[in-house]
Amino acid sequence: MSPSTPFNVIYIGAGTINFGGPVQPWNHSIRIEKKLGSRLNVVGIVDIYPQAAHKVIAKKREEKVGGYEETLVFESIQDAGIVLQGDKVPHLAVIGTHPWTRGSTKPGSDAEIQLVAAWPKIGMHIEKPLSSSSVEEVMKVVQKLEEAGTVTSVGYMLSGKRDEEDHRRKQPYYHGDRCEVFDGIEIPIGEDDCYLNELSALIDVIDGIASRDVIQSPYEDAVKSYKLTWDIRLQGEATERARGIIHPPLDASS
Numbered sequence: 001m002s003p004s005t006p007f008n009v010i011y012i013g014a015g016t017i018n019f020g021g022p023v024q025p026w027n028h029s030i031r032i033e034k035k036l037g038s039r040l041n042v043v044g045i046v047d048i049y050p051q052a053a054h055k056v057i058a059k060k061r062e063e064k065v066g067g068y069e070e071t072l073v074f075e076s077i078q079d080a081g082i083v084l085q086g087d088k089v090p091h092l093a094v095i096g097t098h099p100w101t102r103g104s105t106k107p108g109s110d111a112e113i114q115l116v117a118a119w120p121k122i123g124m125h126i127e128k129p130l131s132s133s134s135v136e137e138v139m140k141v142v143q144k145l146e147e148a149g150t151v152t153s154v155g156y157m158l159s160g161k162r163d164e165e166d167h168r169r170k171q172p173y174y175h176g177d178r179c180e181v182f183d184g185i186e187i188p189i190g191e192d193d194c195y196l197n198e199l200s201a202l203i204d205v206i207d208g209i210a211s212r213d214v215i216q217s218p219y220e221d222a223v224k225s226y227k228l229t230w231d232i233r234l235q236g237e238a239t240e241r242a243r244g245i246i247h248p249p250l251d252a253s254s
């Protein structure tokens with residue numbers, strides 16, 4: 001896609017992570033507006049509570065933010081897929097719903113699969129945690145996304161240089177309007193906004209002006225962290241069971 005053409009975005013979830021709330025810095029929409037400027041065309045917002053989507057659209061229009069003039073509201077990805085075709089096909093979906101809506105092949109928890117079914121070439125930003133399903137289920141989603149060639153980025157929002165300092169890189173921690181990118185090193189968000197950087201890299205790849213390795217946390221990498229957290233939990237619980245501490249039965253197959 002040419003970087004001069006309209007860039008269609010669909011948000012899945014009209015809540016805090018996508019549209020902001022009382023606590024900074026979560027708000028993907030303001031970063032995407034900054035990155036795309038006049039190219040932005042928010043073609044749809046999907047939310048099971050459509051009034052939440054109508055509310056954020058009304059606020060953007062009231063604030064005269066560009067890109068929301070034609071935004072439609074849908075209660076499901078399937079409904080959006082029927083309507084948003086031709087020049088309304090989204091280039092990017094931003095999945096900001098709860099973990100149980102994604103990272104699985106099971107209906108209702110299969111947002112990524114529904115998105116690819118509706119728009120096979122769509123790119124995705126997916127919030128963390130990746131899922132609440134088993135690692136086996138998430139691996140099936142990895143396979144489906146790889147088969148589709150989907151460009152993905154997961155919201156770990158890593159920051160810092162990608163060279164010899166990689167080993168020091170950490171999850172950024174925010175203090176008011178400042179972002180701690182390395183232990184003890186803080187910078188104003190405006191100077192190196194980790195959220196903007198991640199979304200910007202993803203959009204550049206979708207635009208075809210950057211290679212996939214600029215995305216610091218693609219889905220197939222993020223799934224390794226997901227697996228690790230499950231391994232730690234299961235091992236911890238096994239150890240406690242061996243000591244006679246009983247846990248409620250775990251359904252790791254869901």
Ligand SMILES: NC(=O)c1ccc[n+]([C@@H]2O[C@H](COP(=O)([O-])OP(=O)(O)OC[C@H]3O[C@@H](n4cnc5c(N)ncnc54)[C@H](O)[C@@H]3O)[C@@H](O)[C@H]2O)c1
Pocket residue numbers: 012013014015016017018026046047048049052075076096097098099101127128129
């Ligand atoms: N807000 C944060 O600080 C934050 C930080 C990191 C990660 N996250 C991730 O983002 C997710 C969402 O967080 P939030 O704070 O925006 O929550 P939120 O409750 O403010 O918003 C979630 C929205 O998703 C909608 N929704 C729920 N199920 C849906 C479905 N199946 N289809 C369409 N819409 C659906 C809800 O109606 C709601 O409007 C979290 O669960 C987490 O995975 C949030």
